[in-house]
Amino acid sequence: MIEWIKEYMPNAYGLGWSGDYGWGIAIWQTIYMTAGAAIIGGIIGLLFGIGLVLTADDGIAPNRMTFQILDKVVSVGRAIPFIIMVVAFSPLTQLIVGTTIGTTAALVPLSLGVFPFFARQVQVALLGVDSGKVEAARSFGATNWDIISDVYLREGRAELIRVSTVTLISLVGLTAMAGAIGAGGLGTTAIVTGYQRFQNDVMWLATIIILLFIVLIQFVGDLLAKHARHN
Numbered sequence: 001m002i003e004w005i006k007e008y009m010p011n012a013y014g015l016g017w018s019g020d021y022g023w024g025i026a027i028w029q030t031i032y033m034t035a036g037a038a039i040i041g042g043i044i045g046l047l048f049g050i051g052l053v054l055t056a057d058d059g060i061a062p063n064r065m066t067f068q069i070l071d072k073v074v075s076v077g078r079a080i081p082f083i084i085m086v087v088a089f090s091p092l093t094q095l096i097v098g099t100t101i102g103t104t105a106a107l108v109p110l111s112l113g114v115f116p117f118f119a120r121q122v123q124v125a126l127l128g129v130d131s132g133k134v135e136a137a138r139s140f141g142a143t144n145w146d147i148i149s150d151v152y153l154r155e156g157r158a159e160l161i162r163v164s165t166v167t168l169i170s171l172v173g174l175t176a177m178a179g180a181i182g183a184g185g186l187g188t189t190a191i192v193t194g195y196q197r198f199q200n201d202v203m204w205l206a207t208i209i210i211l212l213f214i215v216l217i218q219f220v221g222d223l224l225a226k227h228a229r230h231n
Contacts, residue, residue: 009201011194021193027209029103030185033175034213037110038168045115045167048074049122050148060134060144070119077116082174085109086181106175106183114171121163129155158228165221169214176210186210 006013017024048070053059055067080088086109090100093108129152137147153160179187186206194203 005205009205011199012201012205015189015193015202021189023189023209026184026186026189026206029183030172030175030179030187030210030213033103033106033110033178033183033185034168034171036104036107037114037171037175040107041111041114041171042118042164042167044111045118046122048115048119049126050152052119052123053126053152054144054148060138060147074116074119077112078120080113082109082113082177083181085113086178101182103184106178110171110174110178113174114167117170118163118167121167122160125159125163126152126156128159158225161221161225161228165217165225168217168221172210172213172217 012023016022019025051070052067052074054061055063055070057064057067059067089109089112093100093105096108097105099105133151133155134147137151142150175183175185176187176190179185179189180191182188186209190203190206190210193199194201194206
């Protein structure tokens with residue numbers, strides 16, 4: 001396999017594994033951006049999604065003003081194209097990280113870009129939980145926290161895993177887009193090192209690796225969702 005790459009993809013082979021522009025660094029940067037933004041954006045999105053379900057008119061803690069605020073933030077956040085978000089929030093990125101370039105700086109727009117999408121996904125997933133079980137828990141004197149943890153999150157875990165998988169796949173795409181504007185990772189390798197320098201073999205290999213990431217995430221997500229559904 002190595003010999004085949006060396007012969008038919010010389011530019012890709014020439015990048016090597018280590019070094020500032022090697023494949024190992026590019027892959028690690030993509031994993032770092034994906035995992036970091038998934039944790040930060042995932043927590044924020046989960047809180048917003050739960051809040052949307054709880055404060056809705058038919059929720060267990062209805063509050064129209066809070067619901068409207070959360071709903072508008074999520075809707076506006078989803079409507080802003082990611083490239084514009086990178087530019088618009090560059091002062092915030094500079095304030096938090098101290099720079100607007102690099103993988104760590106990319107975590108700010110990536111997290112802000114993914115959390116509205118995930119929040120809406122969480123909202124839909126939790127709304128699918130049987131309302132009868134929620135009412136049964138309330139009739140037994142369960143607190144709001146008990147209902148969140150023991151009914152919503154437990155009963156909806158298979159669907160939450162499924163929407164988390166979809167969100168992670170979307171996030172990998174966003175890291176590639178961020179890489180195209182200087183964040184590093186496989187996006188930078190594909191666009192800057194490959195496409196802009198007319199090294200098509202580099203571009204295609206980076207694209208294939210990104211696709212493998214997506215296939216792996218989908219495979220693991222499906223397995224976990226199936227396991228959760230059976231339990």
